[in-house]
Amino acid sequence: MSEAGEPILEVVDLVKHFPVRVGVLFKHTVGQVRAVDGVSFDLRRGETLGVVGESGCGKSTLAQVLMRLEPPTSGTAKFQGRDIFRMRGSELRKLRRSIQIVLQDPYTSLNPRMTVGDIIGEPFEIHPEVAPKGERATRVRELLEVVGLNPEHINRYPHQFSGGQRQRIGIARALALKPEVIICDEPVSALDVSIQAQVMNLLGDLQNEFGLSYVFIAHDLSVVRHLSDRVAVMYLGKVVEIGTEEEIYTRPTHPYTQALLSAVPVADPTLRGQRQVIRLEGDVPSPVDPPSGCRFRTRCWKAQDICAEEEPELTVRTGGQLSACHFAQEKSVVP
Amino acid sequence: MSAQSIGETEDTGVVPDAPLLEVDDLYVEFRTRDGVAKVLNGVSYHVDAGETLAVLGESGSGKSVTAQAVMGILDEPPAAVTGGEIRYHGEDLLKVSAQRRSDVRAEGIAMIFQDALSALNPVYTVGFQIEEQLRVRLGMSRQEARKRAIALLDLVRIPNAARRVRQYPHEFSGGMRQRAMIAMSLALDPEVLIADEPTTALDVTVQAQIMDLLKEIQTERRMGLILITHDLGVVAEVADRIAVMYAGRIVEYADAVSLYRRPGHPYTAALMESLPRLDLKGHELKTIKGLPPSLLAIPPGCPFHPRCAMAQDRCRTEVPAEYRLGLGRTSRCHFAEEMVGGV
Amino acid sequence: MTDPTIAAQADSGGSYVTALEHADGGGTGKKGKPRSLWSDAWGDLRRRPLFIIASVIILFLIVVAVFPEWFTSADPNHRDLSRSRQTPSSDALFGYDVQGQDIFARAVYGTRWSLLVGVGAAVFTVVIGAVIGLLAGYFGGAVDGFLSRVAEVFFGLPFVLGAIIILNAFRSSGVDSAFALVMMVVFALSLLSWPVAMRIMRSAAISAKQQDYVKAARALGASAWRIIFRHMLPNCLAPILVYATILLGSFIAVEATLSFLGIGLRDPAVSWGVMISDARNYIRVAPHLLLFPAGILTITVLAFVMLGDAVRDALDPKLR
Numbered sequence: 001m002s003e004a005g006e007p008i009l010e011v012v013d014l015v016k017h018f019p020v021r022v023g024v025l026f027k028h029t030v031g032q033v034r035a036v037d038g039v040s041f042d043l044r045r046g047e048t049l050g051v052v053g054e055s056g057c058g059k060s061t062l063a064q065v066l067m068r069l070e071p072p073t074s075g076t077a078k079f080q081g082r083d084i085f086r087m088r089g090s091e092l093r094k095l096r097r098s099i100q101i102v103l104q105d106p107y108t109s110l111n112p113r114m115t116v117g118d119i120i121g122e123p124f125e126i127h128p129e130v131a132p133k134g135e136r137a138t139r140v141r142e143l144l145e146v147v148g149l150n151p152e153h154i155n156r157y158p159h160q161f162s163g164g165q166r167q168r169i170g171i172a173r174a175l176a177l178k179p180e181v182i183i184c185d186e187p188v189s190a191l192d193v194s195i196q197a198q199v200m201n202l203l204g205d206l207q208n209e210f211g212l213s214y215v216f217i218a219h220d221l222s223v224v225r226h227l228s229d230r231v232a233v234m235y236l237g238k239v240v241e242i243g244t245e246e247e248i249y250t251r252p253t254h255p256y257t258q259a260l261l262s263a264v265p266v267a268d269p270t271l272r273g274q275r276q277v278i279r280l281e282g283d284v285p286s287p288v289d290p291p292s293g294c295r296f297r298t299r300c301w302k303a304q305d306i307c308a309e310e311e312p313e314l315t316v317r318t319g320g321q322l323s324a325c326h327f328a329q330e331k332s333v334v335p
Numbered sequence: 336m337s338a339q340s341i342g343e344t345e346d347t348g349v350v351p352d353a354p355l356l357e358v359d360d361l362y363v364e365f366r367t368r369d370g371v372a373k374v375l376n377g378v379s380y381h382v383d384a385g386e387t388l389a390v391l392g393e394s395g396s397g398k399s400v401t402a403q404a405v406m407g408i409l410d411e412p413p414a415a416v417t418g419g420e421i422r423y424h425g426e427d428l429l430k431v432s433a434q435r436r437s438d439v440r441a442e443g444i445a446m447i448f449q450d451a452l453s454a455l456n457p458v459y460t461v462g463f464q465i466e467e468q469l470r471v472r473l474g475m476s477r478q479e480a481r482k483r484a485i486a487l488l489d490l491v492r493i494p495n496a497a498r499r500v501r502q503y504p505h506e507f508s509g510g511m512r513q514r515a516m517i518a519m520s521l522a523l524d525p526e527v528l529i530a531d532e533p534t535t536a537l538d539v540t541v542q543a544q545i546m547d548l549l550k551e552i553q554t555e556r557r558m559g560l561i562l563i564t565h566d567l568g569v570v571a572e573v574a575d576r577i578a579v580m581y582a583g584r585i586v587e588y589a590d591a592v593s594l595y596r597r598p599g600h601p602y603t604a605a606l607m608e609s610l611p612r613l614d615l616k617g618h619e620l621k622t623i624k625g626l627p628p629s630l631l632a633i634p635p636g637c638p639f640h641p642r643c644a645m646a647q648d649r650c651r652t653e654v655p656a657e658y659r660l661g662l663g664r665t666s667r668c669h670f671a672e673e674m675v676g677g678v
Numbered sequence: 679m680t681d682p683t684i685a686a687q688a689d690s691g692g693s694y695v696t697a698l699e700h701a702d703g704g705g706t707g708k709k710g711k712p713r714s715l716w717s718d719a720w721g722d723l724r725r726r727p728l729f730i731i732a733s734v735i736i737l738f739l740i741v742v743a744v745f746p747e748w749f750t751s752a753d754p755n756h757r758d759l760s761r762s763r764q765t766p767s768s769d770a771l772f773g774y775d776v777q778g779q780d781i782f783a784r785a786v787y788g789t790r791w792s793l794l795v796g797v798g799a800a801v802f803t804v805v806i807g808a809v810i811g812l813l814a815g816y817f818g819g820a821v822d823g824f825l826s827r828v829a830e831v832f833f834g835l836p837f838v839l840g841a842i843i844i845l846n847a848f849r850s851s852g853v854d855s856a857f858a859l860v861m862m863v864v865f866a867l868s869l870l871s872w873p874v875a876m877r878i879m880r881s882a883a884i885s886a887k888q889q890d891y892v893k894a895a896r897a898l899g900a901s902a903w904r905i906i907f908r909h910m911l912p913n914c915l916a917p918i919l920v921y922a923t924i925l926l927g928s929f930i931a932v933e934a935t936l937s938f939l940g941i942g943l944r945d946p947a948v949s950w951g952v953m954i955s956d957a958r959n960y961i962r963v964a965p966h967l968l969l970f971p972a973g974i975l976t977i978t979v980l981a982f983v984m985l986g987d988a989v990r991d992a993l994d995p996k997l998r
Contacts, residue, residue: 054538067897096899109890113715113912113995123898155713157995162626192393193565194623197609201620226611263543264613265568269591272572280540283508334614
């Protein structure tokens with residue numbers, strides 16, 4: 001997990017707009033949902049990049065686009081130097097082996113009518129070159145063991161497992177092709193606290209064992225801090241601040257990051273009433289018609305005229321991290 | 336728990352000086368295809384005016400079922416209350432007439448849910464849904480009810496209440512819907528508000544707004560608030576007392592400060608250690624091995640023993656009694672005193 | 679909050695730490711060859727009494743359909759007006775109809791054509807509807823738009839009128855053998871009925887496609903073919919199977935309507951539908967004319983409904 005690891009995934013100016021269409025027979029586009037609107041970051045080999053933000057900030061769309069489940073509107077994402085959005089045919093198939101995804105909902109992410117053996121074995125059926133037919137059952141059993149499940153349960157169906165165990169099955173499926181990058185889209189947010197810790201520890205162990213790089217998407221700031229080396233904070237389709245875990249959590253410079261961090265309740269009743277909580281007013285504006293200039297300005301206590309006129313660039317302001325705020329200023333909000 | 340049946344009146348059964356709401360040794364079963372699930376196994380708690388009781392537990396612990404039993408909205412069957420009492424001002428709600436029950440439900444105890452979108456009827460305006468109860472219960476006229484509904488939406492700080500009152504639930508954002516739900520639950524001025532995971536579906540910044548609002552309204556109206564949640568952070572911020580549930584039992588009952596300082600039950604302690612903290616980096620997350628028990632086959636002895644690091648032989652056979660730890664604290668662990676006693 | 683019943687069920691799969699094995703009923707935890715949905719479903723079916731009874735009835739019907747001469751020596755088309763409407767006797771188990779034909783023999787010989795019409799039309803309808811529905815649901819967009827419009831055109835055709843036009847068109851082309859007649863009816867019925875099956879399948883496919891497991895399969899690089907047949911189809915089968923079993927019975931009955939209008943089956947093809955339709959006017963005076971063919975039809979439909987139910991349950995691992 002060295003800081004200086006070479007970039008394995010380089011995302012530059014990624015944009016994903018969904019057209020808003022109306023009409024029954026003759027549809028016409030009346031606007032664009034700017035789900036992801038110019039996102040850039042690097043993922044280094046062996047590191048975990050946390051992506052946090054509230055619902056509607058575009059973090060899940062980002063995962064879908066990076067997995068090529070949705071085509072991007074524009075922008076590039078280079079995996080080991082090659083743009084994944086230009087890949088076709090066999091090159092794309094090879095990419096599938098290198099980048100995998102773990103999805104949020106352990107109840108819908110496994111086909112209820114397939115046995116665990118079929119679910120974890122499916123990657124080998126799709127990519128037969130990875131494991132010859134005779135070896136597959138053994139490989140599936142190994143994978144079950146790796147994620148901490150009983151290999152003898154190979155013939156069980158997903159509904160016979162609890163939420164946490166299902167999430168382990170999902171992780172085993174993602175691991176089957178020995179990927180280098182795993183995109184984790186809210187992998188623990190549907191789990192109970194005691195189970196969440198088990199899965200987080202598993203993800204950590206697997207990273208050390210297989211040298212994986214994670215893009216770890218979550219709305220829970222504590223979970224992200226625990227697992228991430230670097231963190232990107234998203235708001236309305238844009239990255240507003242990105243830096244090391246320490247920079248973001250102990251010296252945030254963007255007002256949104258500060259508000260977000262201060263709003264997280266801390267499990268310590270003695271701090272009640274002593275913590276400074278930045279209360280944001282109102283709701284996140286619609287991504288169809290985001291505010292001009294800085295998108296956070298409508299809820300920001302620091303907003304000035306310039307914020308409406310000029311979009312702040314994501315760049316080094318104070319400290320080491322990149323921040324997209326005209327008035328970036330370090331402020332510690334976590335006790 | 337205090338003053339038992341001194342001046343019991345015949346018509347309503349209300350006992351003066353009794354706790355506002357008291358659940359006493361409640362048992363609930365779910366009769367499913369696979370057998371009988373023992374969902375609640377002797378749950379007791381009470382809440383007084385102006386007080387916040389947090390009921391903390393993971394899914395399947397029975398925290399929501401208790402609330403549904405109090406509200407009388409369990410699906411029976413498959414559910415069945417097999418024992419215990421639910422007393423509102425000393426009056427056992429499980430024994431009163433259906434009419435009285437529904438009066439209490441409407442005017443005494445209100446509930447808000449996690450999923451405000453499905454709790455609000457999508458085909459009626461938000462205003463209509465608030466006004467309906469006012470008109471049926473209080474006999475208000477249309478205009479009066481509308482005025483009151485707008486006032487309520489104002490109270491929960493929905494901007495442009497006069498316009499919003501005519502909108503449908505889908506036109507509200509998640510936070511707004513939860514506010515509308517709160518407004519609706521306050522319409523008949525309840526004495527107890529049960530909030531079942533009110534902020535779980537919301538983002539943290541919105542969660543903070545809603546918790547502030549709930550706290551403020553509660554203080555103002557001196558309501559008893561029962562907050563059902565799995566979130567240790569939220570509990571730490573608002574609860575006066577905490578009941579920790581596991582496998583249909585309250586395993587620990589304590590005031591917030593003592594519980595966080597020194598948990599009296601290994602389950603509570605383990606939960607806290609498995610929680611990733613925003614303010615700490617790099618600490619090892621301790622995990623609780625295994626899974627919560629199936630309610631169809633709750634382990635003998637202490638239900639937590641298969642997952643407990645402290646388990647001894649006696650835990651496997653002997654169901655722990657409720658140990659009193661002083662200051663109203665209780666714990667259902669054989670080693671409760673050692674846990675708090677500071678060894 | 680999770681529904682406690684669901685939570686309880688989900689938990690029962692794992693039970694508590696040491697009790698993983700006793701939590702499930704069958705020997706699914708045993709070490710052995712990896713199995714799949716279909717082999718598990720078959721293993722499950724073989725143990726269902728409902729399935730066994732239904733299969734025995736259906737197998738028996740098939741034998742009757744293929745070898746009617748094994749079951750009766752009477753000629754189903756032999757008329758003897760002197761025996762008109764005679765009640766059951768040792769000569770003729772089910773009695774005689776208006777024209778003095780042996781009802782038992784006609785029922786036996788009618789099995790072949792009634793089954794062919796019912797099963798044939800139900801299978802065709804469901805296969806056409808399911809395939810088009812799956813494609814529309816999976817591809818969506820313009821493909822869905824086009825296929826749905828086509829379905830609406832067929833849906834809009836009045837059933838009887840449509841059948842008259844289609845069957846008349848074939849009739850004038852001079853088809854005569856019983857088999858060709860049946861195929862014509864099957865074709866007409868399927869052509870006019872598939873849009874409902876397509877709608878059912880399309881909505882099931884659309885909801886299946888949005889499930890995360892389809893996303894996961896796409897992320898693995900699965901082909902459209904694999905996603906449609908491995909992931910979506912097994913999860914969409916339940917509603918269409920139920921519909922198919924209902925269709926089967928109603929097709930056997932609809933065939934009678936067509937026969938009544940003179941465009942369905944006719945001699946030499948005997949069918950239950952024709953027998954029922956012939957008996958309608960004599961319900962009061964000679965109920966056995968209606969009772970026997972209608973009873974047989976009911977048993978047949980019931981057998982297929984039971985089969986459909988058993989298969990649907992067997993394909994849902996949660997119900998095992």
